Amino acid sequence: MHRKLQPIAIPNAIPNEIPARHSSSRLAQSPVRLTSLLAGMLAGLLISLLSLAVPCYGQNSTEVQSTNVQSTELTCTVTESQPNPTTSNQPRWTIAIHGGAGGDLDRWTPAQRQIRLEGLAKALRTGTQLLEKSAKAIDVVEAVVRVLEDDPNFNAGRGAVLNEIGEHSLDASLMDGSDLSCGAVANVRKSRNPISLARAVRDKTPHVFLVGEEADAFGIQCQLPTEESQYFKTQEQIESWNEWKKRQANKPQATSRFDHDRGQDRLFYLGTVGCVAMDTQGNLAAATSTGGLLGKKYGRIGDTPIIGAGTYANNSTLAVSCTGVGELFIRNHIASAISSRMEFLKESLRDAARHAIEKTLPKDSGGVICVDAQGNIETIYNTPIMARGQANSEGLFRVGLADFAGPDDSSQR
Ligand code: ASP
Numbered sequence: 001m002h003r004k005l006q007p008i009a010i011p012n013a014i015p016n017e018i019p020a021r022h023s024s025s026r027l028a029q030s031p032v033r034l035t036s037l038l039a040g041m042l043a044g045l046l047i048s049l050l051s052l053a054v055p056c057y058g059q060n061s062t063e064v065q066s067t068n069v070q071s072t073e074l075t076c077t078v079t080e081s082q083p084n085p086t087t088s089n090q091p092r093w094t095i096a097i098h099g100g101a102g103g104d105l106d107r108w109t110p111a112q113r114q115i116r117l118e119g120l121a122k123a124l125r126t127g128t129q130l131l132e133k134s135a136k137a138i139d140v141v142e143a144v145v146r147v148l149e150d151d152p153n154f155n156a157g158r159g160a161v162l163n164e165i166g167e168h169s170l171d172a173s174l175m176d177g178s179d180l181s182c183g184a185v186a187n188v189r190k191s192r193n194p195i196s197l198a199r200a201v202r203d204k205t206p207h208v209f210l211v212g213e214e215a216d217a218f219g220i221q222c223q224l225p226t227e228e229s230q231y232f233k234t235q236e237q238i239e240s241w242n243e244w245k246k247r248q249a250n251k252p253q254a255t256s257r258f259d260h261d262r263g264q265d266r267l268f269y270l271g272t273v274g275c276v277a278m279d280t281q282g283n284l285a286a287a288t289s290t291g292g293l294l295g296k297k298y299g300r301i302g303d304t305p306i307i308g309a310g311t312y313a314n315n316s317t318l319a320v321s322c323t324g325v326g327e328l329f330i331r332n333h334i335a336s337a338i339s340s341r342m343e344f345l346k347e348s349l350r351d352a353a354r355h356a357i358e359k360t361l362p363k364d365s366g367g368v369i370c371v372d373a374q375g376n377i378e379t380i381y382n383t384p385i386m387a388r389g390q391a392n393s394e395g396l397f398r399v400g401l402a403d404f405a406g407p408d409d410s411s412q413r
Pocket of ligand 1: 100272293326
C-alpha cells in the first residue's frame, strides 16, 4: 500500500505507555470516578481510531529529527505492507536500519534518492524475511548489513568513500546482546564484506578486534571472499574524491579536522550502514559498517568498529548503531552511554537516546537507530537527514531519507 499523508508535525514527546487504569474496586466507590473512567475510555477509543488513520507512527516506534531545537514538520509518504492481524501469542520482532546521516538532500537527483530508497527497502526486506522465519538477531543484522555493503550506493563495502590518498579502508563491528559477544575489524581493504569478517572474529577467535592487513589475512584463512581495490572504488566515489581534492587545494589549512563536514563536503559522509534487531526470542543485536569519512587521514579509524562507541547491544537495555562524525561518538562513547543511562538511571530508550543526540553531541554530528527488548524502535539524529528504515511483526515497513518516502514495494514482500 502506498499512502500519501499530509504534513505532520512530529511531536517531541510521543507517549510510549498508556497511563495505568483505575481498579474496579475504586470504581465501585466513586460515581465521579466512574464518569471520568467512561470519559477516559472514550478518549482512548478516539486515540486508537486516530492512530489507525495516521500510520506514519507505528506503535512502539518513534522518530525524531533533533537539532537541539524545534519540533520538525515533515511530509510523510509511507511505504508499508498491510499490518498483520496480530494475535497475543504471535512471536514479535523488530528491526531498524540506517544508511548514514548527513546534510543537503537537494544535492541528489530524484533518481539518486530513489535508488537509495530501493537499496534500503531491499536490505530491510532481507531482515524482515529472516525474522519472520525466527532467525537469530545476530544473523539478521549481519545479513542486512551485507546487503548494504554490496550496494554501491552506500558508504560501506563496495562504494566506500576514499581517504586522503584516494584509497578505501573499511571498518565494521557487530554485537550479540544475549551474551555480549562481539567482533570488530578496522582498516581492512580486501574483505568483500567487512561485517562478515567481524562476525568471524567473534565466532572463531577469543578476541574482539583485528585490524589492517592481518585482519584481511584472517578473512582469507576463514575463506571469506576478497576483492581487488577496483571493486570497492566506484566511479561516483572517485568523482567525489576528485572534487574534495580540488576544494582541499584551495584551503589554506587543508588538514583541518572537520573539513569533511563543512559546506560542500557535508553530504559525503552520508552512507555508513547499520542494523539493529530484536528477534522472536527477544534477543537483541547490532551491526555497523563504513568506509569512514571522505578524505580521512590514512590509518584513521572511526567509531563504527569500536564497541560502545558506534555499536552496542545488551539484552537488558538496547541494541544501537550510530552514524556521524566518529571522533565525537568515540569521545562520548555514545552507544554504551545510552545503554548505561537505561541501566543505571532507569531512563526509557527514548529519553536515553535523546540525551545522547540532543544534549551530549553538538548539532550536525549524526544519529542513532535503537531497539529495546520490548520491541520499541528509536531513531534520532541532529543532522538535516538520515537514511533509514523500520519494520516490525505488526506490519510496520517504511524507509526514508529526509522523510519516510519510498517505492511502494508491498507487492514484492
Ligand atoms: N561514523 C563513521 C566514521 O566516523 C562515519 C559515518 O557514520 O558516516 O567513520
